[in-house]
Amino acid sequence: MSLKDQLAKLEKILVNVNGEVTVTSHTNCDPDGAACSFLVAELIRKIGVPAKVCFPEGVSKVTKRTLDKVGINWEKECPVESNMFVLCDFSNPLLLQHLQNRLLQPESQLIIIDHHFPPGLLVEKAVLTFLENEPASTIIATKLLMERKAKISGPLASLAIAGILFDTKRLQYATIGTFQALSWLLSMNGDYKLAYDSISEEVVDRSEKIARLKGLLRSSVIDVCGYIVAYTEVSANEASVSRLLISAGADIAIAVGGKKELRASMRVSDELQRIGVDAGEIARIIAEKIGGEGGGHKGAAGINKATIEKGEKRLILSETLNYVSRKLCSKT
Ligand SMILES: [Mn+2]
Structure with missing residues (x-):
């Protein structure tokens, strides 16, 4: 299925959603998982459906610092009523034990965006998956926004750059998709230096x-x-x-x-x-x-x-x- 067809399928699924979509990522969420989540939530909102990002098992130190630097707030609490879950950067239920029961309930619908292979068990339950062999899930999410010709804010673009730099080990594992995504994120006023510094700063105690x-x-x-x-x-x-x-x-x-x-x-x-x-x-x-x-x-x-x-x-x-x-x- 082409990206365009996948995007059309996503819109079709979202039209029938009542209430908020929950967008989340794995435990001790890294910058890639966080960036992917915020990008996908933005995409869903642009489609016209409310979405909330939550990280029930917290984010890593470097993610916290990055979100802080770009100025994006994050929360642990997920919407209580939501049945539609978008899972970013993971597909193994063990990576988010907090929500595991809710994710596996028959009425829950899952959409998965991930770059880990082989994919985890949750893929079997998903109504739609975006699984690509890219070095970062953020690249997959960025491609979706690009395909939809969306516009995003500078801070969100900076966060996405940080997510990509983190998972590609500062471009060591870059692909064509990596540079296409980065180029688009820079055109959205992403701050490359800020993103680079936020994932590179080494925290050394006294x-x-x-x-x-x-x-x-x-x-x-x-x-x-x-x-x-x-x-x-x-x-x-x-x-x-x-x-x-x-x-x-x-x-x-x-x-x-x-x-x-x-x-x-x-x-x-x-x-x-x-x-x-x-x-x-x-x-x-x-x-x-x-x-x-x-x-x-x-x-x-x-x-x-x-x-x-x-x-x-x-x-x-x-x-x-x-x-x-x-x-x-x-x-x-
Ligand atoms: Mn990742």
């Missing part, structure tokens, strides 16, 4: 900020056959600190933490992973030596031990240096 700064200040930088190994000690947030050291330019980063116990976080740059340096392997070798637990994958690994003996922290560094020089220095 203790993590301090750990990062102390980790940087205390770090030793060691050259191993032209590669940079950075080692530091912090009391907490080791993973955040080792990631920071990699982004600062280290090829291998080790952040050791813990007071009575021993914790270490290790990161390896993409370049060294390609050469065959494996953080998980280093962690396992060291854990075996000190009698702790260690593991992970190529890029990131951790070591844990319930107690800490004198010299163990430094042993982690020396073992890492041994491993790295075996791997890297023999090649030249």
Whole structure:
């Protein structure tokens, strides 16, 4: 069925609806689910039927911030009387347990807009589905508004841009449909920078900020056959600190933490992973030596031990240096 035919079918279904249509999305709703919901509610209103957006199981932190920044209010409470539900960005009943019973009642009618495959159980009950292999449900909703030659407000367009950027991982998984939707949303006065910033801003609490700064200040930088190994000690947030050291330019980063116990976080740059340096392997070798637990994958690994003996922290560094020089220095 073409988009035009689907849209015609949607209008036909909505004509017979009494009262408000409930438009909702999954639990801990992400920006894509939220944007898709608000766009679809707008489309339904343009068709001439009242619609209310609700997120009974709340929205995620980044969604909250995005809605706040673009200036769109959201509510948890869904209309009590409504029998017509539009589900955005999900089709599995487990993703919205709050409404599950109402959704499954015989008199309830469901319309689903989703991009997850294979689709969930609710699809079997739906009177109409918009299921497309796009990287965001918001793109499907935008296409419907475009097809109808609708106009939307700037704030709604900004929210939609944020939803698309979020699910495409800032366009990493973009499709033709992605750019068509974005181009139309910009023509509706969507604010690209605002949308981009609202999903990108990293929220770091104070203790993590301090750990990062102390980790940087205390770090030793060691050259191993032209590669940079950075080692530091912090009391907490080791993973955040080792990631920071990699982004600062280290090829291998080790952040050791813990007071009575021993914790270490290790990161390896993409370049060294390609050469065959494996953080998980280093962690396992060291854990075996000190009698702790260690593991992970190529890029990131951790070591844990319930107690800490004198010299163990430094042993982690020396073992890492041994491993790295075996791997890297023999090649030249
Ligand atoms: Mn999605």
